[in-house]
């Protein structure tokens with residue numbers, strides 16, 4: 420199967436490399452295009468067999484499966500250019516959350532899907548969120564599920580939980596890295612530990628936590644219960660969280676959803692369908 424990636428920024432590059440390194444797609448079967456060429460040329464330098472295309476249309480016309488990995492505001496322009504060159508058996512996959520599969524379907528004469536990736540897919544881990552257009556064939560649903568499963572845990576979601584699911588799987592790594600950094604900064608401020616040691620210990624603790632969860636021996640609640648011995652030191656720390664954390668995460672999700680709502684309103688002016 421020939422696969423196109425249009426837009427080789429952060430996420431386009433992660434998908435290209437994850438597909439090649441997981442042996443899901445051979446480099447020689449990939450057609451890539453980026454608006455400004457240096458980013459795509461750098462990928463070609465790393466994977467010489469990859470085909471560097473000179474337009475979105477060339478990439479799409481030479482592929483069966485086409486990933487469009489541009490920012491939401493650029494999606495309508497790219498899809499409009501592609502629409503008249505696509506045929507019914509092809510499949511276009513968008514990776515952006517504020518455009519629904521119904522909106523993709525309204526514009527394109529082919530199969531459509533959405534795959535929202537996460538930076539964790541770079542190491543074939545974490546989740547990718549799937550949604551399929553109503554008219555997407557079973558053949559394409561299966562192929563995309565398989566491809567997504569090669570680089571992640573592929574989970575299908577309803578459109579009405581798109582933002583919160585993306586907050587958790589795609590923004591989550593940034594949110595938890597931010598919290599971990601605040602944890603490290605406080606350790607350095609309040610004790611004699613130096614920043615480097617605090618960082619190394621924290622990173623190794625997070626890797627261990629991930630491995631424990633991966634092993635299936637613990638869930639988040641059972642793990643807390645195990646470490647948090649009654650009357651012990653961890654419990655004193657947890658008490659501070661209980662008193663101080665308040666509704667901070669509620670406000671985080673309200674903020675992301677407000678921004679998402681603004682983006683949807685802006686994008687709905689370009690598409691005929693509502694989100």
Ligand SMILES: NC(=O)c1ccc[n+]([C@@H]2O[C@H](COP(=O)([O-])OP(=O)(O)OC[C@H]3O[C@@H](n4cnc5c(N)ncnc54)[C@H](OP(=O)(O)O)[C@@H]3O)[C@@H](O)[C@H]2O)c1
Nearest residue numbers: 426427428429430453454455488489490491493515536589
């Ligand atoms: N970042 C994340 O963690 C994440 C997670 C899940 C989903 N997403 C979604 O992924 C999408 C891309 O995000 P990103 O972080 O990868 O952004 P990015 O790094 O800015 O990449 C977007 C790329 O699209 C290229 N582009 C723009 N218009 C184009 C066109 N007409 N034809 C070909 N290429 C074009 C840009 O090229 P130039 O070099 O010319 O600017 C840029 O390289 C967004 O829609 C975002 O919602 C991101």
